Amino acid sequence: MSSESPDVPDDVADRVKNVRVDEEMEQSYIDYAMSVIAGRALPDVRDGLKPVHRRILYAMHESGVTSGSGHRKSSNIVGDTMGDYHPHGDSPIYDALVRMAQDFSMRYPLVDGQGNFGSVDGDPAAAMRYTEARMAPIAEELLTDIEKDTVAFQANYDDRLTEPAVLPSSFPNLLVNGSSGIAVGMSTNVPPHNLGEVIDATIHLIDTPDCTVLDLMEYVKGPDFPTAANIVGRADVKQAYQTGRGRVRMRAEYHVESNGRRDSIVITELPYQQNKSTLVERIADDVRDGKLEGITDLRDESDRNGVRIVIDLKQKANTDVVENRLLESHLEKTFSVINLALVDGEPKVLTLKELLAEYVSHRKEVVRRRSEHDLGEAEDRAHILDGRLTALENADEVVELIQDAEDRDAAKETLKSAFDFSQDQADHIVRMQLGSLTSMEAADIESEYEDVTARIERLEEILGSEQELLDVIKDELREIKTQYADERRTSFIEDTGTVADEDLIPEEDTVVVLSEGDYIKRVPAETFDAQHRGGKGIIGSDLKDGDRVSTVFTASTHDYLLCFTDQGQVYRLKVYQVPEMSRTARGTSAVNILDLDDGEEISAVVTADDLDFKADDEYLTMATRNGYVKRTSVGEFGNILSTGIIAIDLEDGDALADVEVTDGSHDVILGSEAGMAIRFDEGDVRAMGRNARGVRGMDLDAADRIAGVAAVESEDDRSLLTVTEFGYGKRTRVGEYRSQSRNGKGLVDIKTGDRNGDVVSVDAVGDDDSLVVMSADGQIIQMPVDEISTVGRNTKGVNIMAVGSGDEVAGVSVRAADQADGEE
Structure with a gap:
């Protein structure tokens, strides 16, 4: 082997340049980005095509695969395109060919496909060896007169052939069929339009060059999607046409069918680019998870004649409410308009008028070059x-x-x-x-x-x-x-705004049940007939093995509630958001309604509708299990996050027991589990922020804990209702609880022990109020308060609910007389 060095030119050293790496990388990346932008991702404003689409159509034209010829294997077309014009792999070429053949993707398909070219369900097309294609008649209009020197040609990738830099395009294809693509640092998303409308607007622009976008909108009403459906409102369309950017709300077309007993919501048209099977799956998931109520069955009855998704509703379901929920979550979609296209090789965002003006300029050049060519031949x-x-x-x-x-x-x-x-x-x-x-x-x-x-x-x-x-x-x-040209498919509907669910849901009193296993439901209060005290009640919840009721409260479906937990957090809840179920149903997972942590339980509920969050004389008075009490202005609870906010700072081992609304003039009665009670002026507790712990309200014995708090007035004719864990209770007039200083031992309220068990709740009640008591095993009883005898302090009370062995009272809720009167 020769040891001689190869010949090296004498000037090689002179041709070596020193460059900074960062500058070279920056310039190289810019060159790469522009190559992607101009060579692959963005359409040309003149013919509305990206290079791959233009090359497919030109390869078909050169091969004679026109609308008048027979169909040819897609693999043959892809091979011709790849071998002669587009050396980027067969998969992206076939994907582009498939899209041009899909009548649900293109408003006016440019390819006439034969075989499986995919579906609106997102099914992929068959392999290219199985499908066949030819040019659609309208595609030939893009290539008309291309042989007459109407457009510039350029060398193909290997300098063996030439290809058109742009097609003559006898109609404004960019607007008519739209385009989408992602380049480096930018993207385009031009919606499709009605051919007749676009042509009318183009002619108007030619006749009136100084017209405005609004003038052109007299002809181009808005996007016209191949899947039809509706556009909500016109303001967004106007912005998109005037600026080149905007967001258009699309809504499915649906109607309600009734068989006399129950309704069905039938979806017949979908928003553009909405995957039908995915839509059906998501609706089904929401029904299963309890996010969508009132639905019994969901069927996809679509066929070749069109879309038909049937949603059967329960017999007592509120159709308007289900419609509202479907619109919020599933039946609307947004199309982000970005009218970005290549103008003289550079990306530019264009208004409606600019898009049409660029096309007219292109056609003028095409017609001029064609006329010159024809004139030369004629001469x-x-x-x-x-x-x-x-x-x-x-x-x-x-x-x-x-x-x-x-x-x-x-x-x-x-x-x-x-x-x-x-x-x-x-x-x-x-x-x-x-x-x-x-x-x-x-x-x-x-x-x-x-x-x-x-x-x-x-x-x-x-x-x-x-x-x-x-x-x-x-x-x-x-x-x-x-x-x-054909008729417009997409309709316009007015944007009336979202209808509030409470406007659609009848107002009624309900019982809300929450279990330790985090299941929640609501049941109409009328489901539970009033019984005499001492009864066992009826089943109010079918619990899973090992699960127990943790909370029960009554509220109107229109109530906006503040839910306080034992861990000192507060959440907001609209009662109608809790799924309505039968009294024997288990409920739905509470994680869909309230973002509670593991082991966190609701300990108090306050109706927020009557609260004035701007008032400086309204407070939420809280009591903890360890005897602390705190007042905080309601104004600090006016903006509660979906994940909740801190209501009180608890020390280790303590928990929030109860909350009452006060106005600075009330007395507070704290009741303990051991049957003690203390009454003091709320003014003894200064107002504090949400992150404060509070001050001592009651001096508890070592094993005792606070069971609840009640707010009373100085001349209150109501009674203090005390209920124990084994279903016993009593009423005692508020006046029998003398006022004293906070942090005292208090007075004996009720005798606890083996028969009664510990106190579970204390509430101030009127003679006309009613009471809902629920046991941990799911038994529930509703009774008038006046069924319970009014006795003195330091008594055992009477049997309110017959609690079974191993069972205990889990929750007590007072239904005020004015609630019942309002319903009647």
């Missing part, structure tokens, strides 16, 4: 015909000259000399057959010469007058409209 033909006419007029002499010539070249030279023919004329005359010298042939030539002369005059007129050229463009656009 050449006229020149030949002029020579033939001269030859016919001097037929005998021409024949004689040709006969006397030694050969063809000599004959041509003789003719040129004798009649002043050009070389082309002489060549043509020498090739003429004797049969063309008949009088009939002569008449045909004269007629053709007149036609060609008239065409020359017309072409010169077009090239010499801007208005004539524009008239040609308008006439050709009208022909396209006549042949391909």
